[in-house]
Amino acid sequence: xxxxxxxxxxSVFACESAPLPxxxxxxxxxxxxxxxxxxxxxxPRAELAALAQGVAIEALKEGNPEEQARLxxxxxxxxxxxxxxxxxxxxxHEALTLLADAARAQKGKESACExxxxxxxxxxxxxxxxxxxxxxxxxxxxxxxxLAQAGESAxxxxxxSDLELLxxxxxxxxxxxEATRLARRNEPSAPATVVxxxxxxxxxxxxxxxxxVVSPSxxxxxxxxxxxxxxxxxxxxxGGRVVVHxxxxxxxxxGALAKDASNSKDARIYVxxxxxxxxxxxxEIEVGxxxxxxxxxPRDKGARIVLDLAESLSRKVYYLPEPFRIVIDATNSAAAxxxxxxxxxxxxxxxxxxxxxxxxxGAVGPTGLTExxxxxxxxxxxxxxxxxxxxxETILTRDDDVFVPLEERTARANAFHADLFVSIxxxxxxxGDARGIEVFVLDHDRDMNRANSRIAALENGVRSKxxxxxxxxxxASIASRLRSGEIGASSRRLxxxxxxxxxxxxxSRYADINDHGLKSAGFYVLMGAEMPAVLFETSFISxxxxxxxxAKADYRQNLADAVxxxxxxxxxxx
Ligand SMILES: [Zn+2]
Numbered sequence: 001x002x003x004x005x006x007x008x009x010x011s012v013f014a015c016e017s018a019p020l021p022x023x024x025x026x027x028x029x030x031x032x033x034x035x036x037x038x039x040x041x042x043x044p045r046a047e048l049a050a051l052a053q054g055v056a057i058e059a060l061k062e063g064n065p066e067e068q069a070r071l072x073x074x075x076x077x078x079x080x081x082x083x084x085x086x087x088x089x090x091x092x093h094e095a096l097t098l099l100a101d102a103a104r105a106q107k108g109k110e111s112a113c114e115x116x117x118x119x120x121x122x123x124x125x126x127x128x129x130x131x132x133x134x135x136x137x138x139x140x141x142x143x144x145x146x147l148a149q150a151g152e153s154a155x156x157x158x159x160x161s162d163l164e165l166l167x168x169x170x171x172x173x174x175x176x177x178e179a180t181r182l183a184r185r186n187e188p189s190a191p192a193t194v195v196x197x198x199x200x201x202x203x204x205x206x207x208x209x210x211x212x213v214v215s216p217s218x219x220x221x222x223x224x225x226x227x228x229x230x231x232x233x234x235x236x237x238x239g240g241r242v243v244v245h246x247x248x249x250x251x252x253x254x255g256a257l258a259k260d261a262s263n264s265k266d267a268r269i270y271v272x273x274x275x276x277x278x279x280x281x282x283x284e285i286e287v288g289x290x291x292x293x294x295x296x297x298p299r300d301k302g303a304r305i306v307l308d309l310a311e312s313l314s315r316k317v318y319y320l321p322e323p324f325r326i327v328i329d330a331t332n333s334a335a336a337x338x339x340x341x342x343x344x345x346x347x348x349x350x351x352x353x354x355x356x357x358x359x360x361x362g363a364v365g366p367t368g369l370t371e372x373x374x375x376x377x378x379x380x381x382x383x384x385x386x387x388x389x390x391x392x393e394t395i396l397t398r399d400d401d402v403f404v405p406l407e408e409r410t411a412r413a414n415a416f417h418a419d420l421f422v423s424i425x426x427x428x429x430x431x432g433d434a435r436g437i438e439v440f441v442l443d444h445d446r447d448m449n450r451a452n453s454r455i456a457a458l459e460n461g462v463r464s465k466x467x468x469x470x471x472x473x474x475x476a477s478i479a480s481r482l483r484s485g486e487i488g489a490s491s492r493r494l495x496x497x498x499x500x501x502x503x504x505x506x507x508s509r510y511a512d513i514n515d516h517g518l519k520s521a522g523f524y525v526l527m528g529a530e531m532p533a534v535l536f537e538t539s540f541i542s543x544x545x546x547x548x549x550x551a552k553a554d555y556r557q558n559l560a561d562a563v564x565x566x567x568x569x570x571x572x573x574x
Contacts, residue, residue: 027058028054028055029054029055029071029074031051032051032052032054032075033074035078035081036077036078036081045082045088045091046507049079049082049503049517051078052078052079052082052098053075053496053499053518054500055071055074055075055078056072056075056098056101056496057493059101059105060492060496061493061573065105066105068105069102069103069105069106069109069111069115070111072098072101072102073099075098076094076099076102076115079091079094079095079098080122090515092125093126093519094517094518094519096119096122096123096126097518097519097520099115099118099119100119102115103116110147110153110154113140113143113147113159116140116143117137117140117155117158117159117162119136120136120137120139121133121137121162130168131171133166133169134163134166135171137166138163138171138176138180139180139182140159140183141156141163142184144159211314211315211316212316212317212481213253213254213315213316214477214478214481215252215253215319217474219249219321221249222248223275224248226247226248226249226275226276226277227246227247227276227277227279228244228245228246228273228277228296229245229246230245230281231245231281231285231294231296231305232408233285233291233294234412234414234415235287235288235289235291235415236289236290236411236414236415237289237290237415239291239313239329239332239414239530240289240291240330240411240415241328241330241407241411241414241528242305242307242327242328243326243327243328243407244273244305244325244326244328245325246273246323246324249319249324250273251273251274252272252273252317252319253271254270254271254272254315254317254328256269256312256315257270258312259312266292266309267309267311267312267313268307268309269313269315269328269330270304270305270306270307271305271317271328272299272300272302272304273302274302275302276302276303277298278296278303282296283295283296283297284296287307289310290309290310290311290313290330291307291308291310291330292310294308305328307328307330311332313330314330314331315328315329316328316329316331316482317329320406321475322461325407327527329528331414346419347419347420347567347571348392348419349392349393349394349416349417349419349420350392350393350394350418350419350420350421350422351395351396351397351412351413351418351420351531352379352382352386352394352396352422353397353398353409353413353421353422353424353525354378354379354380354396354398355423355459356370356372356375357376357400357404358372358401358404359403360372360461362425363427363428363458363541364541365542365544365547365550366432367544367547367551369541369547369550369551371425371426371428371541374541375424375425375426376398376399376401378559379396380396380399381556381559382559382560382563382564383395383396385561386564389568390571392567395412395413397409397412406461406525407528409423409525410526410527410528410530413529414529414530414531418531419531420531420533420570421526421529422494422533422563422567423523423525423533423534423536424536424538424559425537426538427455427537427538427540428540428541428542429540432540434514434543435512435539435540435543435545435546436513436514436516436540436546437499437502437503437514437516437539438455438517438519439495439496439498439499439518439519439534439535440455440456440495440518440519440520440521440523440526440534440535440537441492441495441519441520442491442520442521442526442527442529442533443479443488443521452519452521453522455521455537459523459524459535460522460524478522478527479523479527482527482528487529487530487531487532490532491532491534493532494532494566494567494570495518496518497569498534498536499517499518500566501562501563501565501569502536502538502566503515504562504565505558505559505561505562506555506558506562509558516537523535536563539555539559
């Protein structure tokens with residue numbers, strides 16, 4: 001089956017020889033294009049990876065969507081060349097992400113269709129699954145319907161013939177209908193905002209992407225009432241967070257009311273929680289900052305949580321499972337619309353988040369070294385360098401061996417008005433063989449990579465064994481909707497720079513540093529960050545050699561250097 005896939009993919013490559021514009025001499029882009037044009041021998045993988053990263057960074061900075069798509073495509077082709085030569089799966093995953101980026105840059109255009117087409121084939125090849133290839137190509141064709149209606153499209157013709165070639169693997173019935181429906185739904189959907197009906201107050205129109213309300217539809221809900229067990233509040237200037245803890249999952253709706261001068265009522269955000277009981281919960285909690293207070297009361301067959309605001313704020317209301325809690329983020333619209341990514345020169349504050357702590361040790365190495373200990377030490381070293389070398393203000397989300405809930409970590413960073421958020425962790429694999437570094441940004445996992453979901457589940461503290469269920473899909477959708485726009489792109493740029501600087505910092509002393517690439521997955525700890533955010537898996541503590549290195553001060557210092565160098569490069573606009 002593998003040979004068949006290779007031939008399909010090779011034929012796609014063969015018919016792509018669009019002339020490419022010339023880049024300045026010796027730029028990563030020019031080197032990449034020279035390398036791809038000449039059938040010359042490939043440089044070592046680390047060099048190829050660094051080159052692909054360089055091109056991807058250029059793509060992120062490119063303002064012209066057509067050129068941006070071309071740059072992403074070039075970076076993807078480099079990764080694919082590397083994958084085909086060396087069969088390191090991380091290269092294929094990186095290529096998939098880059099092809100998705102290329103398609104997004106020119107959404108609706110012929111080139112997007114071609115990039116989706118190649119992506120479908122690489123995905124099927126990677127998973128050795130012809131039915132997956134058929135489904136992905138079918139979905140690409142559904143998304144290309146406007147292109148087909150507009151007239152002649154070589155890509156749509158190509159997709160049609162691909163589907164014929166693979167007709168033995170075609171989906172039918174419910175599976176086909178589902179795949180088609182999902183492809184259609186892939187359009188940017190309007191935020192699921194609930195505006196109170198019958199309200200006498202006309203709401204001022206919020207910025208279109210500022211509000212987000214995602215109530216669970218994937219979780220199993222019972223008819224039994226649930227209890228509000230605790231309400232945590234995190235005040236901040238210009239915003240704030242309220243977390244409502246419940247004894248079990250339930251649905252909710254949210255809305256807002258503008259300030260009403262006639263009866264001196266503040267602007268409010270309210271969340272109606274179905275089937276929730278509030279017995280024994282404090283009815284009024286003073287908060288401070290932009291959220292004056294939280295009021296709690298019964299309503300209909302549930303509970304109503306009201307946030308009294310000092311100013312009108314946008315709301316993002318979503319949930320985290322296990323234990324079930326509703327996160328209510330109130331932000332002023334600049335931050336909520338994703339326009340708050342600091343321009344590189346104005347970078348002032350950085351939040352460093354040492355993973356785990358207290359009763360949560362994180363992963364534990366074969367000799368007993370704990371992730372929480374390594375993460376805190378690397379974070380402290382990085383914070384100290386950021387302050388002394390880059391003159392930046394820093395905050396550690398924990399500076400001791402204490403447990404800090406995931407939602408509190410970004411709340412602290414948001415309140416600090418951090419411009420960047422870097423979460424420090426150690427990786428773990430089931431068999432202990434895996435080694436090397438890995439950097440994550442928050443997004444839905446576009447590559448359906450089970451390994452990414454597994455790592456995310458570990459870091460999220462989710463106990464459930466099923467990693468591929470409807471819950472995963474829903475959390476992924478929340479993740480991608482929270483990370484759209486400029487902050488998403490800036491997170492990717494920071495991630496690429498961190499990967500590159502980690503390879504440079506460690507690679508100069510250790511020849512065998514394995515680079516797993518920049519990936520995306522649904523990490524809860526990154527979800528509520530109002531600034532570009534990455535999660536750094538420094539090394540595999542589950543591997544004896546990596547664990548021995550992680551135990552050493554100089555290795556930890558190298559990891560801290562990597563964080564600092566990445567932030568320096570980010571500030572310099574690289
Ligand atoms: Zn961790």
